[in-house]
Amino acid sequence: MKMQNIWFIMKREFNGYFATPVAYVFIIIFLLLTGFSTFYVGNFFERGEADLYPFFSLHPWLYILLIPAISMRLWAEERKSGSIELLMTLPVSVFEAVLGKFFAAWAFTGLALLLNFPLWITVNYLGNPDNGVILASFLGSLLMAGGFLAIGSCISAITKNQVIAFVISLVISLIFVLAGFGIVIDFFAGWAPQTLVDVISSFSFLTHFDAISKGVIDLRDMLYFISLIAIWLFANALIVNARKAD
């Protein structure tokens, strides 16, 4: 594995987002939605507390919708245009290519997330929040975004059609989030053994993100997202290898 190759591929892919208006449209929509959810859904002002919990707690729901839009092009476009034949006959390994693309999408998401800094300024202006908690939540949210992106990148390798990649990624992301939702848990709790209920809810993004959004970084939660990313990206590489020439 050559780090340089990952970096070169990441750089190309990251710039690719900005070659078209897609990046700007995405960032604007993302900022509008985070703003809307923080103030109207999260009741930022009414709560009367100097923190960004209303901002972070709704991220899983935003990511379900927005992350597939970032990840859908990663491999589907490459396969559709045939440039995958070019990429895969350059002296790079599949894993380098998968990681390079993933990190590009992740960096782009990180950038979009950072552009919410006016919220941070606002909360610091209005009160004295615990900035350590905010930083921890930020990193946690980014880690969760990586989980969504890994799913989306893997799904993107299955099809040449970006719309299909978007829809399937969205559904799978939804399943991963909903697994920890009260309704789903209650549905299983009525008849399934407690262990199964625990397993299902332990797979949920919500369960693992809840503590993070309050600024509590638990090693187990981090491990969950990191291994989730690793597994989906590994599957991603296998799929690219198997289907690149189709």
Place this chain on the structure above:
Amino acid sequence: MTLRIEIDDLAKYFGAIKAVDGVSFSVSKGEVLGFLGPNGAGKSTTMKMITGFLAPTRGTVRVCGYDVLKDPISVKAHLGYLPEGAPAYADMTPDSFLHFIAEIRGIKGADRKRAVASAAERARITNVMFQPIETLSKGYKRRVGLAQSILHNPPVLILDEPTDGLDPNQKHEVRTLINEMAEDKAIIISTHILEEVHALCTRNVVIANGKIRFDGTPQELESRSRYYNAVCVNVANIEQQAFETFLSSLDFVANVEQLSGSDGFRVYPTEGRQITAELSERIRSNGWDIDALHAEHGRLDEVFRSITLPNAESSK
């Protein structure tokens, strides 16, 4: 002679379809191998296996001594590849695209700039370096692909239909470029433009239905034609009938045929010999004036058809 590409019993099956079925050949430095065959014959599939994009069902490919299955990265580092249709990243400019390729190819620092400039120069794309590739014409896109493939000055070049979709001037430029590079590289070019056999290739492999049907020089390919070294001849001051009888009586003539549409005859030599000089001498010694006399080359389209269509010979 240094062998650069060695292919042994290469095969690729897609389910029941045998796209490539036991192909073996090798290419040395200085050779330009023209890979001919009808569409769907297995040319592109073979090239995809050589470049490590497709895994073969069986057989081995070695490029500069590296096995494509055991060390694909080394194989890819030693070859330049222009895939069919010259795919590229459409939203990049040729400049940023070629810089990306140079980075991945491990070309560093000032060399990178030089390599990009030189490849752009040779592929003649310097005037479009800062336009998005998607806005370029087909010919320019093809040449961007070509620039990408020669950027790192690879010892082995695999070009899948490099002149497809180019106008005659552009074709000429691309052929000139390939001829310039031929000396110190091993090159495989797939094409179904038969004029390129002469313009480019030192050797031809004809493939049909996944199998090699011919492997030899362009001259050998031509000599397969029944027109090879045939002579068209006409004389002014003698009756056609008598002239035909005379021609048939010559010992180096195998067959005589009346030309359609005009006076004169096509004379087929025995065993493909060159008979032009001998024939003209015999005619003159009879005191006849030669109206027209020219030797024919082999007709490649006819050879191509007879090699690639199993029943062409009998249905003619």
